[in-house]
Amino acid sequence: MTEIPAHTSLWPAPHASGPVFATVHVPGSKSVTNRALVLAALAAEPGWLRRPLRSRDTLLMAAALRAMGVGIEEGVGPDGSGEAWRVIPSGLRGPATVDVGNAGTVMRFLPPVAALADGPVRFDGDPRSYERPLNGVIDALRVLGARIDDDSRGSLPMTVHGGGALDGGRVEIDASSSSQFVSALLLSAPRFNQGVEVRHVGGPLPSMPHIRMTVDMLRTVGAQVDTPESGGEPNVWRVTSGALLGRDLTVEPDLSNAQPFLAAALVTGGKVIVPDWPERTTQPGDRLREIFTLMGGSCELAEQGLEFTGSGSVHGIDVDLSEVGELTPGIAAVAALADSPSTLRGVAHLRLHETDRLAALTKEINELGGDVTETADGLHIRPRRLHGGIFHTYDDHRMATAGAIIGLAVPGVEIENVGTTAKTLPDFPDLWAGMLGN
Ligand SMILES: O=C(O)C1=C[C@@H](OP(=O)(O)O)[C@@H](O)[C@H](O)C1
Numbered sequence: 001m002t003e004i005p006a007h008t009s010l011w012p013a014p015h016a017s018g019p020v021f022a023t024v025h026v027p028g029s030k031s032v033t034n035r036a037l038v039l040a041a042l043a044a045e046p047g048w049l050r051r052p053l054r055s056r057d058t059l060l061m062a063a064a065l066r067a068m069g070v071g072i073e074e075g076v077g078p079d080g081s082g083e084a085w086r087v088i089p090s091g092l093r094g095p096a097t098v099d100v101g102n103a104g105t106v107m108r109f110l111p112p113v114a115a116l117a118d119g120p121v122r123f124d125g126d127p128r129s130y131e132r133p134l135n136g137v138i139d140a141l142r143v144l145g146a147r148i149d150d151d152s153r154g155s156l157p158m159t160v161h162g163g164g165a166l167d168g169g170r171v172e173i174d175a176s177s178s179s180q181f182v183s184a185l186l187l188s189a190p191r192f193n194q195g196v197e198v199r200h201v202g203g204p205l206p207s208m209p210h211i212r213m214t215v216d217m218l219r220t221v222g223a224q225v226d227t228p229e230s231g232g233e234p235n236v237w238r239v240t241s242g243a244l245l246g247r248d249l250t251v252e253p254d255l256s257n258a259q260p261f262l263a264a265a266l267v268t269g270g271k272v273i274v275p276d277w278p279e280r281t282t283q284p285g286d287r288l289r290e291i292f293t294l295m296g297g298s299c300e301l302a303e304q305g306l307e308f309t310g311s312g313s314v315h316g317i318d319v320d321l322s323e324v325g326e327l328t329p330g331i332a333a334v335a336a337l338a339d340s341p342s343t344l345r346g347v348a349h350l351r352l353h354e355t356d357r358l359a360a361l362t363k364e365i366n367e368l369g370g371d372v373t374e375t376a377d378g379l380h381i382r383p384r385r386l387h388g389g390i391f392h393t394y395d396d397h398r399m400a401t402a403g404a405i406i407g408l409a410v411p412g413v414e415i416e417n418v419g420t421t422a423k424t425l426p427d428f429p430d431l432w433a434g435m436l437g438n
């Protein structure tokens with residue numbers, strides 16, 4: 001194992017001396033793993049989760065559910081193939097404490113679960129978690145019958161005083177700052193006495209594929225969900241109260257974390273294969289096939305996985321990323337190396353992600369000699385010849401992988417705190433070195 005440097009240390013980003021040719025096995029999806037853990041914890045019977053992602057965000061989710069009394073055992077799957085978690089639901093207990101770290105999925109998906117526990121559940125996390133929006137979940141849970149003590153901040157830290165059950169019913173929320181508000185309420189809703197009707201009111205809702213992922217996974221465990229897409233009203237989701245099944249679910253590779261590896265093929269004119277790329281998926285990372293093709297590559301979904309080939313040229317792009325905001329840092333990195341300007345739109349809400357991603361990308365790319373400006377809802381990126389230097393990451397895993405992409409093409413880039421990739425991709429430095437044949 002490569003030793004992950006301490007917080008302040010610098011990781012010399014490997015420079016690619018020629019086209020990259022590699023097969024990269026990308027670990028499981030954070031978004032699927034954390035939804036699957038919540039749904040399995042709320043089920044009426046034990047379930048299996050195969051090939052779960054083991055990263056900071058998912059281990060925090062597992063630890064929080066265990067603290068509320070859920071059994072999560074490490075093992076091998078029922079047919080003996082591969083690593084798996086067996087999740088054994090039980091009556092949800094308080095008092096408990098939950099460390100959310102800086103995981104949006106933990107800080108938003110678990111307060112509704114805590115409202116079902118039979119005692120107080122204290123939520124705390126990294127300093128950045130205090131700044132990330134949570135008011136949509138807190139306000140909605142109060143309307144649905146929960147008691148929450150947040151000292152009127154509308155954010156962490158807070159205590160959810162679980163009453164053993166929750167009424168549920170109708171609620172309006174403004175989820176324009178995070179789709180996770182909607183996902184959070186829907187995921188626990190089968191266990192609310194009256195289920196839920198969530199109506200989004202406000203500006204455009206980001207990250208729709210992640211809401212579709214929530215709906216899809218709820219249906220897989222037997223929940224009845226009505227959505228705008230299934231003939232319902234726009235911006236309204238309904239989940240009926242009912243028992244959830246314990247399933248045997250295999251987690252797909254994290255397609256958003258496949259991004260830096262596909263980008264390596266694109267910016268070096270090489271070829272990268274990602275095995276087990278799903279034919280059908282709700283993951284937003286699947287959009288990379290189209291976006292990176294527009295930026296100069298080509299791809300084929302073959303038997304051995306997704307084969308992505310760079311042409312040796314990288315083009316700028318004008319694209320609305322509101323549905324796939326988490327892909328922005330990696331796309332910005334590739335755009336900084338392109339042969340024409342790019343405009344990335346529809347991602348104002350990224351200012352409230354792990355860090356202010358629009359400000360961080362602008363500053364760090366410009367410090368390497370780039371020409372990036374922030375717009376009201378995104379970035380303008382005019383490619384320039386870049387030079388080496390320190391790329392700061394602001395405790396943001398996707399800043400670190402974005403810096404690594406630039407480092408492939410620009411000698412002398414050093415990434416500060418590459419260990420922050422452990423949020424969703426713990427072995428990143430090893431995977432990166434392996435891809436480069438080191
Ligand atoms: O539900 C999820 O798993 C996620 C939803 C999105 O959040 P926002 O809607 O807050 O952008 C995404 O950016 C995040 O990485 C994961």
Ligand SMILES: C=C(OP(=O)(O)O)C(=O)O
Nearest residue numbers: 102103104105326353354
């Ligand atoms: C925004 C992200 O994460 P979180 O789940 O913490 O919101 C992300 O992974 O890009």
